[in-house]
Amino acid sequence: MSEINFDPVVLTQSLVKCASITPEDDGALTVVENHLKTIGFECYPLNFSGNNSYEVKNLFATIGNEGKHFAYAGHTDVVPIGNESSWKYPPFSGKIDGEKLYGRGSEDMKSSVACFISATKRFLDKYKKLPGKISFIITGDEERDSVNGTPRILEWASKNNYNFDHCLVGEPTSKHEVGDKIKIGRRGSISFFLQAKGIQGHTANSHLAENSAHHLVNLLNSILEKPLDEGNENFLPSSVQIATIDIGNTVQNVIPELAKATVNIRFNDMHSSDSIIQWMDKKIEKIFSKLENASCTYTFEANAESFLNKPGILYDIISKSISDITGKNSTPEQATDGGTSDARYIKNYCEVVELGIRNHTLHKVDEFVYTKDIIKLEKIYFQILENYFK
Ligand SMILES: [Zn+2]
Structure with a gap:
């Protein structure tokens, strides 16, 4: 002791x-x-x-x-x-x-x-x-x-x-x-674990496949397109950060069926976990709703409210x-x-x-x-x- x-x-x-x-x-x-x-x-x-x-x-x-x-x-x-x-x-x-x-x-x-x-x-x-x-x-x-x-x-x-x-x-x-x-x-914190799903295929036969990575990249671009807010007198602007992008493809001639990404968001008091989830749902809908052969699902961890x-x-x-x-x-x-x-x-x-x-x-x-x-x-x-x- x-x-x-x-x-x-x-x-x-x-x-x-x-x-x-x-x-x-x-x-x-x-x-x-x-x-x-x-x-x-x-x-x-x-x-x-x-x-x-x-x-x-x-x-x-x-x-x-x-x-x-x-x-x-x-x-x-x-x-x-x-x-x-x-x-x-x-x-x-x-x-x-x-x-x-x-x-x-x-x-x-x-x-x-x-x-x-x-x-x-x-x-x-x-x-x-x-x-x-x-x-x-x-x-x-x-x-x-x-x-x-x-x-x-x-x-x-x-x-x-x-x-x-x-x-x-x-x-x-x-x-x-x-x-x-x-x-x-x-600030509050929430993480999204995104998974885009397409159709696997040969990179030479792309017309028979649907590349999940391409759609995931589009989604991530749309997420980063515009800041969530400008901050206010008490808080810094909310921050959206891509923590990982994972495809795990070991070869170069396969179009991946699955592509994953983790996104962590630190948000101020202009948002809540719920409002951020709704924001994410809209982003996903915008990119994926018109696609027949690709979809995106996610799980999330709401770590803290602001x-x-x-x-x-x-x-x-x-x-x-x-x-x-x-x-x-x-x-x-x-x-x-x-x-x-x-x-x-x-x-x-x-x-x-x-x-x-x-x-x-x-x-x-x-x-x-x-x-x-x-x-x-x-x-x-x-x-x-x-x-x-x-
Ligand atoms: Zn401490």
Whole structure:
């Protein structure tokens, strides 16, 4: 068992040393649990399975009996390391070199989890009687299916009468300096797995065949023809990306019967999964309805709807806390870009804002954080607790 040490830099290292490649845990949640237990939290390790996904370890921890309920949400799983020999230091060493702490998950998002634990410890030390409730919603599966993680913890909490007033998600949101950017919404994501079907034949006898690839290419062109939208004040334009085109033909003299493509769409709040599906249906109809010998079918995965949380009390408190620590009067940029996050589930329960460390090396080889950024983020988190509960 790793030692109990609430220094946010040391605690980040302890977490990075767990090789918690999603959805493996490798002791990361135990590090969180052991620290929170030490400062009086009731801890509930929650293992969920089913729903057509693998089993996931999670942790819910809570302290306080009455008053406002503040939740912090995060994940301890990390994405795979890629090619280990490309890393300057072993990816799970937590090696500090000069101003940098290296390791997979150092930025996304073990430093944030460490900072919120440290800030909570300092806050509880300062106020012997907690003027409210604080809970940690920590999942071991944010980076992959996200099925038996945060959504299940939230269901469980609700069933057990834990109702949150506000939630801070610690994903890395900052840009040039810690606290200059927060997230108040996210784009949605849907993937289509398209399959065009024609009639196989000899390339020399094309009149006896129907080339599925030609029709698929026409469909993809029509999909890319015109942007879905131009974006709006809160969101970037929606993005349509062809992820794969697969025919798998091993010879050059056969006209393929089947041609497949995967299309991923990141959409803003001007669309929903349903409206995107209707858009896709129309595109397919336009290309294929007049063809006698070719057709197109698809399956889809609707991964997330887009959402926007209008800035409220929590936003104001976070914004003020950042100014208190940085000494700057400017308000942080309110963004909705990037991938999806578990905030998309939490928004159904309470106001949620995302604020974390600078986003610059996440998911890359040699992921690192500046130790001075960890120290600053911990101070901002502490200030958020101060301003929230006073
Ligand atoms: Zn993350």
